Ligand SMILES: Nc1nc2c(ncn2[C@@H]2O[C@H](COP(=O)(O)OP(=O)(O)OP(=O)(O)O)[C@@H](O)[C@H]2O)c(=O)[nH]1
């Protein structure tokens with residue numbers, strides 16, 4: 329069973345150099361696809377170098393920064409064009425530690441979609457300012473309430489999809505790009521009847537590089553959640 333970690337990057341040069349070998353060391357079935365949006369700091373060139381050194385590293389270069397959701401969709405399409413049975417998502421900034429990858433892979437043997445969850449037992453977030461933690465916690469409570477999904481962590485981006493899930497979802501119909509993207513993918517998988525499992529992870533705030541968090545991303549999550557529910561109600565989810 330081959331598995332691909334889709335790793336979106338924007339200005340993550342220092343992190344990329346450290347995280348790729350750590351990912352590959354977790355399990356010999358793992359490969360990495362770096363999806364770089366033409367980072368000005370040269371992350372894309374570094375990724376090319378890493379790909380030269382290992383046949384398990386691949387790179388997808390995109391012309392401009394278009395947001396996380398777009399980068400993931402491009403990565404998912406690439407993954408579906410290659411023979412990978414599991415397709416994983418994670419951040420490149422060590423907020424999602426590679427040490428949890430074996431847990432996700434193991435859980436994916438008995439679930440179609442596995443979520444690395446910060447809130448499965450209490451709150452497992454390290455180094456976030458209180459304001460950001462409260463925002464994330466209440467965003468999850470809100471999304472849970474509106475969608476009806478009984479998942480503790482809907483906005484997290486540490487996930488493992490079985491191939492069949494991504495094949496079943498109409499990727500062209502997915503439009504959200506920030507945290508809402510994570511909610512939307514899980515909601516669409518759930519509506520299609522796929523099984524979802526959460527495994528506990530500890531999320532640690534980035535040590536290096538800059539945050540790309542913005543008000544626009546929060547606003548998108550607020551209106552996208554009722555929109556998803558509406559599309560589902562009216563049979564337009566696809
Ligand atoms: N390809 C691509 N990657 C992105 C984009 N925006 C963010 N990323 C990457 O997606 C991952 C998550 O983004 P982060 O900036 O860490 O988002 P966050 O965790 O919400 O915020 P901070 O960690 O506080 O900065 C990281 O690996 C980023 O480099 C983008 O527009 N395109």
Ligand SMILES: [Mg+2]
Nearest residue numbers: 419421423534
């Ligand atoms: Mg981050």
